[in-house]
Amino acid sequence: MxxxxxxxxxxxxxxxxxxxxxxxxxxxxxxxxxxxxxxxxxxxxxxxxxxxxxxxxxxxxxxxxxxxxxxxxxxxxxxxxxxxxxxxxxxxxxxxxxxxxxxxxxxxxxxxxxxxxxxxxxxxxxxxxxxxxxxxxxxxxxxxxxxxxxxxxxxGGKAEVVQPAKPAAAPKAAPTPAAGASKPSVNSGGRGQGQLRLPGGSMACVIKALSLKEALLVVKRAELLPQVLESAVLDLEQGEAAETARLNGYLHSVAALEPKPDSEWLQLTFRFVDRDPQKLDYLSRLIARGSAQKHFVPGA
Known part of the structure; x- marks a missing residue:
């Protein structure tokens, strides 16, 4: 056969x-x-x-x-x-x-x-x-x-009917940490924030650094723990027209942001796998705007 x-x-x-x-x-x-x-x-x-x-x-x-x-x-x-x-x-x-x-x-x-x-x-x-x-x-x-x-x-004994997929929820701002904890510092208008979609659910994130190869993300530790080599999609909404870039990739590394085992924040390296010229061009424009190259300020 x-x-x-x-x-x-x-x-x-x-x-x-x-x-x-x-x-x-x-x-x-x-x-x-x-x-x-x-x-x-x-x-x-x-x-x-x-x-x-x-x-x-x-x-x-x-x-x-x-x-x-x-x-x-x-x-x-x-x-x-x-x-x-x-x-x-x-x-x-x-x-x-x-x-x-x-x-x-x-x-x-x-x-x-x-x-x-x-x-x-x-x-x-x-x-x-x-x-x-x-x-x-x-x-x-x-x-x-x-x-x-x-x-x-x-x-179910019936021919399957394809249902339209629900659009991803709009990215939420990263939760505000308790006093004395590290927190994200982003520019005005909420730019520099995004949503990381994992197989088990979604997480709000802040873009700490961005290049054509990868993004350095910071997320608040939650029940959903990202795993190394896990595939993911990074949704970024940028520009006056609120364009959404959906960047496919995987988690190259996951580490605590602070030097302690109970760190409230995690730092993720997200490697891009897209080779679509349109996406690479869009990524270049995001980098040029500098809208995602903000840093965390410890103890701010």
Whole structure:
């Protein structure tokens, strides 16, 4: 029996690796192809048929939306499940993708559980999930890798309807610490603040420093503790037009801001993975404005 084939399309190596690991850990019989942008994906799809496409929205040369529209024009790809992996949750973006024929969405950042659930649903609708289970190595089947899989539970017995994703909540100002504690110092108008979206929830943050490669963030310690190498999305609202930049990346380091174990504030290094020229240009403009290069003042 031929293997079930999945195409992963994203210009960020880190995101592609994250998706591939999640797929291989949970679907041992899957065959994975990858492409760094929509143009490369077109070339690959012209040579090899696939059973599922997982694709980023914002990519250089050819976007995910443009690739989706192209796929739906091809006789052999009209019904191929196409899942958009994106940080764009605005209603207008969701409607655009639905009209173009998207099968489902995975919002960035995402957990392995969310990825696996979406992939199972897509492959089930395409009649490929049982074939994937059958192609798994006997050892994996004997351990019950698919034993608890209930197709009825995944779909509720009905065809799934894609619901528009809710836009991210507006960034909140960082909480004011108690007297004597370190606190963020930002410029007027609230600029220099943002929202860090993690698989487990969101955190208000202050931008301590910003470059084209990474951002130094400060967040207040809470029940949700960021983890090193965890994927995330940094939302920054800047400028008079209140533009929102959604920057994809991962946490390179997490440390206490103050030299004590019960530090109220955490300092995070957030590495960007986007290579989209439009995002890099926007990031350059943010740096040029100097709106995110403010520092914490200990004991202020």
């Amino acid at each position: 031929s293997k079930v084939s999945v195409l992963v399309v994203d210009d960020a190596t880190f995101i592609r690796d994250l998706v591939k690991k999640g797929l291989r850990d949970h679907f041992p019989g899957v065959h994975i192809e990858e492409a760094i942008n929509g143009r490369k994906a077109q070339q690959l799809l012209g040579r090899h048929p696939v059973d599922l496409i997982l694709c980023d929205w914002e990519m250089p040369e050819l976007s995910g939306l443009e690739l989706l529209a192209w796929c739906r024009e091809q006789d052999n790809l009209k019904t191929t499940p196409f899942i958009m992996v994106t940080s764009r949750g605005d209603k207008e973006n969701v409607v655009q993708a639905i009209q173009a024929g998207v099968s489902d969405f995975i919002g960035k950042p995402f957990s392995n559980e969310q990825l696996v659930t979406k992939v199972k649903k897509a492959l089930h609708r395409a009649g490929k999930l049982q074939a994937l289970a059958a192609s798994a190595p006997p050892k994996m089947l004997s351990t019950g890798a698919f034993a608890n899989d209930s197709l009825a539970a995944l779909t």
